[in-house]
Amino acid sequence: MTMLQAVKNQRRRSKSNGGGRSVAVDRRICLLTVSTAAFAFLTAPLAAQTADSLAVRFSAMTAVTGYEQAMTDSLLVLLPGSSRDRLGNVTLALGRGAPKRVIYCNLDEIGYAVGNITDDGYITLRRVGGGARLSPLFDQQLEGHRVTVFGRRGAVPGVVAVRSTHLTRGRPTGNEAPFTVDNAYVDVGAASRDEVLALGISLLTPVSLAKRPQRYGNGLLAAPNAGRRAACAALAAAALSKPRVRGTVVVAFTVQSLYADTAGLKTIVHLQGPFTEARMVTVPSKFPETTVETVGLKDVADVTADIVKWIGGSQ
Amino acid sequence: MILALAAILALQDTTRISEAQSVLSQLVESYGVSGMEAPVRATVQRLLPSWAKSETDTAGNVWVRLGQGDGPVVIVAHMDEIGFRVDTINADGTLGLRTRGGFILSLFEAKPALIHTDRADIPGIFLPRDSGLTRRTPPALRVSVGATTRAGAESLGVKVGQTITMPKQYVRLAGTRATGRSFDDRMGCAALILALRTLDRAKLRHPVVFLFSTREEIGLEGAGAAARQLGTSTRRVHAIDTFVSADSPLELQNFAVQKLGAGAVARALDNSSITPPAYVDSLANIARARGIALQIGTTNGGNDGSTFTEFGVVDVPMGWPLRYSHSPVELVDLKDLVSLAELIRAVAEDW
Numbered sequence: 001m002t003m004l005q006a007v008k009n010q011r012r013r014s015k016s017n018g019g020g021r022s023v024a025v026d027r028r029i030c031l032l033t034v035s036t037a038a039f040a041f042l043t044a045p046l047a048a049q050t051a052d053s054l055a056v057r058f059s060a061m062t063a064v065t066g067y068e069q070a071m072t073d074s075l076l077v078l079l080p081g082s083s084r085d086r087l088g089n090v091t092l093a094l095g096r097g098a099p100k101r102v103i104y105c106n107l108d109e110i111g112y113a114v115g116n117i118t119d120d121g122y123i124t125l126r127r128v129g130g131g132a133r134l135s136p137l138f139d140q141q142l143e144g145h146r147v148t149v150f151g152r153r154g155a156v157p158g159v160v161a162v163r164s165t166h167l168t169r170g171r172p173t174g175n176e177a178p179f180t181v182d183n184a185y186v187d188v189g190a191a192s193r194d195e196v197l198a199l200g201i202s203l204l205t206p207v208s209l210a211k212r213p214q215r216y217g218n219g220l221l222a223a224p225n226a227g228r229r230a231a232c233a234a235l236a237a238a239a240l241s242k243p244r245v246r247g248t249v250v251v252a253f254t255v256q257s258l259y260a261d262t263a264g265l266k267t268i269v270h271l272q273g274p275f276t277e278a279r280m281v282t283v284p285s286k287f288p289e290t291t292v293e294t295v296g297l298k299d300v301a302d303v304t305a306d307i308v309k310w311i312g313g314s315q
Numbered sequence: 316m317i318l319a320l321a322a323i324l325a326l327q328d329t330t331r332i333s334e335a336q337s338v339l340s341q342l343v344e345s346y347g348v349s350g351m352e353a354p355v356r357a358t359v360q361r362l363l364p365s366w367a368k369s370e371t372d373t374a375g376n377v378w379v380r381l382g383q384g385d386g387p388v389v390i391v392a393h394m395d396e397i398g399f400r401v402d403t404i405n406a407d408g409t410l411g412l413r414t415r416g417g418f419i420l421s422l423f424e425a426k427p428a429l430i431h432t433d434r435a436d437i438p439g440i441f442l443p444r445d446s447g448l449t450r451r452t453p454p455a456l457r458v459s460v461g462a463t464t465r466a467g468a469e470s471l472g473v474k475v476g477q478t479i480t481m482p483k484q485y486v487r488l489a490g491t492r493a494t495g496r497s498f499d500d501r502m503g504c505a506a507l508i509l510a511l512r513t514l515d516r517a518k519l520r521h522p523v524v525f526l527f528s529t530r531e532e533i534g535l536e537g538a539g540a541a542a543r544q545l546g547t548s549t550r551r552v553h554a555i556d557t558f559v560s561a562d563s564p565l566e567l568q569n570f571a572v573q574k575l576g577a578g579a580v581a582r583a584l585d586n587s588s589i590t591p592p593a594y595v596d597s598l599a600n601i602a603r604a605r606g607i608a609l610q611i612g613t614t615n616g617g618n619d620g621s622t623f624t625e626f627g628v629v630d631v632p633m634g635w636p637l638r639y640s641h642s643p644v645e646l647v648d649l650k651d652l653v654s655l656a657e658l659i660r661a662v663a664e665d666w
Contacts (some may be wrong), residue, residue, distance in 0.1 A: 020318035087557060141425065144643055146644055159639065160644070163563075164566065165419060166641070167571060175450050176451040177451060178449060178451045179451060185565065187488075189646070191490070195489060198487060212427060214440065214482070216427075217461010217462065249536065292425050
């Protein structure tokens, strides 16, 4: 079977009743597992979902590449009529007819997954995403900071061990190489492997730095992956604004942009394409790939307005 | 019957852990870099039992004096924490910093920042390095409050001399463990407050001073002022401070291996004081008589009590095991706080 045949079969299946039922089941699961943040979305009036507030809220969320479900759960709740494909992308079709275009943001992030659990209750990690081009200081942001372990029974707070300042005194420290993930021991307060497992943590459980977006200065927002999150916030805010639509526009929040050669976007093209035009939403940021990646909230508002124009057919 | 008793004791333990957490969390979430301890002082005063009368001296120390007569036993914990001070406001609006206390600088690089003022805190960020240096330790850190000029930073309320930290939060972990920044020495402050809440003042054998000191992290300055004021009259001093533990996968195991959750620790030998062995034995006897868990060990660091020793006063420091000292994720076991508070009460009443 060729790839085109496979894509056509996939599209036929997704149009069948079985496909629809699958989506409905997914929705029930997502409603059961909806996060606090998503609950806030549900209870806040849609008019209040400005690009600003969405940028802050999205920046507090975690979507380790390949493990984006919690964030896509929230998007499904936020965007009535949206659906999730089998890879995890969330899409919302606006308008009808030709031309058929796609506008998307990448919502995933470089993160970590549980690689091992030691007998005395420490968790060791492997990085997910990144690769050779990553800053040699990237992992160092973990050292001595709080992380969230997204276990099956809910989010579990933990910390990444660091040498005590007092006990390094008198020992040579010199011009040390940066901290790497190979030295990361996550301490969740457990004293044994069984205590860790009892918290719903197992191999492959996603892990990220604890997120605490910081607004500062005149309309600046600092957070890990602030640029990506701000782009998705602008796209969501534009979609929620009931824009005028020329033809059909597929609004897409893609997963796995950092893995398998943008598997998420390619999936959307194969399942919902062809498209006459594709636009990736970006928001300029400073200090990328740091905990304080910074965006200007005015830029987020400007990008939102530009997306609304683009959806309506203006360049 | 035994089962019923065990259930009652477990319930009591839960209540004590709960009270310990309530006191500790409020102290941990107060900010007080050395020399700017006012918010912590206010929290301490709010948490003291209503009968306790406190005084604040010119060094900023808080004194709670109990009992009558001469020759007080001094029990001291420090209120301050490590951090930074605004040293310069640069022409590009960034802030140059001076450290207050010793810590690993890279733990603050590229993290959120708070500039503490008399009014609301000003948010900012510790800037990531821009030099391309790929070694662990960054160049001197600077803070941005989002301004691009000196006047812009000043218009936000920034002034030279203000203190800077990063936002912090008390977070409960699995079991009875908890994490946050400045457990050193808010655990000590919490232990003093919890001991005061249960103390039987009629049982005191000597006058006792509960002292909450300032500027420990930059040279034991507050305690030093109190030691000079009391001179040779002090009967004995107990510094209540961190026992930095090697109970961690990253530490050498040649000393300081006392375990989290196994109780208070007699800090019998550190970098500033040595407790005479007979006094360590006396402390162990007092703990044993009351059934209080006590470990005995040696670790690094100095303690406030050492400022009293030049006046011929014996320092018997006590602490609790702490992982990851002077980091944003110091980690403790609340059982050790309960144990330490009981030990302080026993020392005040029985020794």
